[in-house]
Amino acid sequence: MKMLTCKDASHLISERQERPLGVRERWALRLHLWLCDGCRHFERQLAFMRQALRQLGRAAEADGADLAPEARERIRKALAERGRHEH
Amino acid sequence: MTENTLGTPDTWLDEHGAALYKYALVHTRDPHRAEEVVQETLLAALQAQDRYTGGASVRTWLIGILKHKIIDLFRRDAREVPLDDPEVPEGATEEEHFDATGHWCNAPSDWGNPEEMLERGQFMAILQRCLEVLPPRLARLFMLREVMEEDTDNICQEMAITPTNLWTMLYRARIGLRQCLDRNWAV
Numbered sequence: 520m521k522m523l524t525c526k527d528a529s530h531l532i533s534e535r536q537e538r539p540l541g542v543r544e545r546w547a548l549r550l551h552l553w554l555c556d557g558c559r560h561f562e563r564q565l566a567f568m569r570q571a572l573r574q575l576g577r578a579a580e581a582d583g584a585d586l587a588p589e590a591r592e593r594i595r596k597a598l599a600e601r602g603r604h605e606h
Numbered sequence: 607m608t609e610n611t612l613g614t615p616d617t618w619l620d621e622h623g624a625a626l627y628k629y630a631l632v633h634t635r636d637p638h639r640a641e642e643v644v645q646e647t648l649l650a651a652l653q654a655q656d657r658y659t660g661g662a663s664v665r666t667w668l669i670g671i672l673k674h675k676i677i678d679l680f681r682r683d684a685r686e687v688p689l690d691d692p693e694v695p696e697g698a699t700e701e702e703h704f705d706a707t708g709h710w711c712n713a714p715s716d717w718g719n720p721e722e723m724l725e726r727g728q729f730m731a732i733l734q735r736c737l738e739v740l741p742p743r744l745a746r747l748f749m750l751r752e753v754m755e756e757d758t759d760n761i762c763q764e765m766a767i768t769p770t771n772l773w774t775m776l777y778r779a780r781i782g783l784r785q786c787l788d789r790n791w792a793v
Binding site for chain 2 (some may be wrong): 563569570575586592597599
């Protein structure tokens with residue numbers, strides 16, 4: 520089996536978040552990570568970044584939430600206003 | 607004949623207003639910003655209604671627009687946080703990170719226990735700011751995938767790219783973001 524470079528390994532670490540790796544890719548990556556501190560750090564950092572980005576996107580629960588009546592009215596007016604300009 | 611009929615802007619608000627607001631609230635965590643972004647979404651939908659093909663339901667179509675409006679909002683906020691070192695090279699290609707033999711030029715160092723830092727507000731601000739220094743198209747695609755947790759198939763379709771293209775672009779975004787975080791936040 521050909522040894523991965525750090526560049527190859529970094530691509531596989533990123534792609535693993537998008538698709539399942541093949542058996543060969545998995546083994547080659549595992550071997551590389553075993554030997555390489557830099558890529559191990561990179562792997563951990565990417566996993567952490569994904570976690571943080573998801574947290575950025577979903578923190579609150581919004582069960583049962585709805586637009587306030589005033590907001591609804593404001594939006595309705597804005598739509599009507601814009602609608603008039605369109606036609 | 608289309609499968610779904612678009613209706614009028616008033617019916618969008620009546621039938622989908624609550625769903626849009628809930629979605630916006632989950633992602634913005636602020637009722638005022640959520641209202642604002644719902645309004646922007648409906649106004650954008652009004653202007654784009656000719657492009658609605660009836661393939662997706664009206665709600666799916668509106669949520670699709672909403673996602674982009676939320677990303678715009680994130681990016682607007684991000685500009686307010688200063689960075690020590692905002693230099694992320696355009697495109698952030700592999701060549702800048704690896705030498706000719708494929709080794710790291712600067713091997714990633716240990717970030718210690720970054721999960722603890724998630725609890726502190728400053729990290730999230732720097733994260734948003736670092737997203738902002740990525741090239742715009744790359745940032746948008748990356749945020750659709752990571753922040754909005756959009757399906758890769760949908761992103762490929764929407765951006766008209768192949769999965770291989772997408773993986774390459776996500777890789778560039780990740781390696782650029784990692785570098786920015788490393789310089790501006792990691793200890």
